[in-house]
Amino acid sequence: MDVKNFDVTGLYGVDVFDEEQMRQYLPKSVFDKLEETIRDGKELDQDIADDVAKGMKEWALNKGATHYTHWFSPLTGDTAEKHDSFLNYSEDNKAIMEFSGKELIKGEPDASSFPNGGLRATFEARGYTAWDCKSPAFVINDGSVPVLYIPTAFCSYNGDALDEKTPLLRSSDYLSKEAVRVLRLFGDEKTNRVITYAGPEQEYFLVDIPTFAKRKDLVYTGRTLFGALAPKGQELEDHYFGPIREQVSSFMRDVNEMLWKLGIPAKTEHNEVAPSQHELAVIYGETSVTADQNALVMTVLKKVAKKHGLVCLLSEKPFQGINGSGKHDNWSIAKDDGTNLLKPGKNPKDNLQFLVFLTAVIKGVDEYADLLRESVASYTNDFRLGANEAPPAIISIFLGDELTEVVNSLIDQPQKASGKKGRHLDIGVKSLPSLDRDTTDRNRTSPFAFTGNRFEFRMVGSLQNISEPNTMLNAILGHELELFADEVEKEEDKMAAMQEWIKKNLKEHQRVIFNGDGYSEEWVEEAERRGLPNLKTAVEATDCLLADKNKELLENANILSERELNSRAEIKYSSYAAQVLIDAKTMSHMVHKQYLPSANNYLGKAALEIKNLEAAKIPAPKTTMKNAMNVASLIDECGLALDRLDSLLRKADEHKGRDLAIFCRDKFLPQMRRLREIVDSLELIVAKDCWPVPSYGDLLYHIG
């Protein structure tokens, strides 16, 4: 491989209209005003828009761009873009490159084809995109045509949010407001804003293009719908952190280069547990920006893979029988001076503040576990959650032994584990033990783990936009802090009130803390005894969006209105059903066109062999006969299962909305599982040269 020398400082951020570029391309006064909005969250002064647009255009033209796009995340799970050129006519009718403030600030895509869950009547089909100046504009320069991308929020004609970003921004503001109120109770008069951070770890698979192209299931759905297990899976645990193969490592290098140019701090890469599975983690950043960056990471992974003759699979469960992919979402909150509010401090006063935030998280996660579960619910993530390799669909919190001990002491529980008798922690009065050593015990089976100075939400799906889980985390914590501030603000003795609040709520919500093995069957039973919800499928999880307590929380916080919630639920039900139906149709297609003809062909060949043997007066071996009979009977079973699936497909349009989603889950999924079982059994018998598609072995063990 031709290795060039990386000049990271020269390279980093060259494709982003970042602070350095803005300084260069904007008048000083405009730059200062824009900085105030970006850094301090001040309202955008619309008068500067023309100057910003001009500077941004000049920069983009210098990078070879002729077009710009308002880039957004509609509720399709993907990003959306429509390219407009800068071309315009001057007053004397000459072609010029122009970009106005109006065009920068607001776009009016004909948005009637985006999911809107009934929010948009046809007569108001217009939607608006609004510039999010906090998330920097960038040029995608992938060797084709460079285009200027402007991150935007997307809403309906009436201002209802139709995207991932809007509720996230609203939730960050809400959490900030309530957290600042709490900080004031601790005498902090300086902090104006509290910021939420996210550090997503992205998992993915790589398969090579020719093999991929032969699998219609991968082509249509991004995951395999059939496939017998390869002789070797992940039993030897030799792939996790194993040596990175050359083709993959050169792919990763190009990914890093493109990401660094885009100002995305790609940091850690390694092989994951399953064969052909990998992970990329970026350095954490402000959540709304990181959410955009993660959407971009997914795009870059796909683009670069193609250049290396590979396809990047982002679906949560592309292969049955080996690990699926998630996106661990590391989440923390900090004051505007950078102080992390989830970091235990050394002195009692700091610890009291830390314990308030910690208790608020514990209380919130217990009360709104269903909402958190909902925030990661998708048809494809259902195949991963609870599949013995990912956290179950039950939400619990891992705190680690030390912090659990502190919690137990606070609620006067005897210290069973440590045997340290009577170590009662009188917070705020006597000194607390220093908690600032690394409390990150490595529990990998918890869906929501405290890792020393942040929480790691591990249920997030690899394919999903991280905005919704972060929105819900912010909403829940904001809500609990609001209740706390309401209660404590009116008390005379604030210290005592805080201590009382911590104690009372830890006692009440302790049931959500679980430090054991989250993948075990015993935990599922134990969780049921504790009364923790176990919402197994995305359909039940989506119902939670409409539960009164959740609606109240999100409406009061101005994060999502009732209309928006109804529309989101409708979109989720219909997307669930649409995905099941695409899977079912793909399966039917593959069985009709590929598996049945191939199996019949194989059987025909076997019959001919037997006939030839008989003609030569050689008795056909029992094994040959048995094999042929097995194939014949599996073909029959397959035909039957296929008939059933086809007849379900004919009935699907008798149902709509949530009813259709339930019909798909309860009727289609069992039938699809059955059909797969039969085809996978056939695959194990039928000769390789008669099998119509690449096997799991071909897909997973190919890259050099």
Ligand code: ADP
């Ligand atoms: P591990 O595999 O041990 O979880 P990684 O290094 O793979 O650790 O990923 C950790 C992720 O957590 C990185 O994206 C990192 O930037 C992020 N992270 C670290 N500190 C914070 C924090 N305070 N807030 C949010 N994310 C953080």
Ligand code: MG
């Ligand atoms: Mg990791």
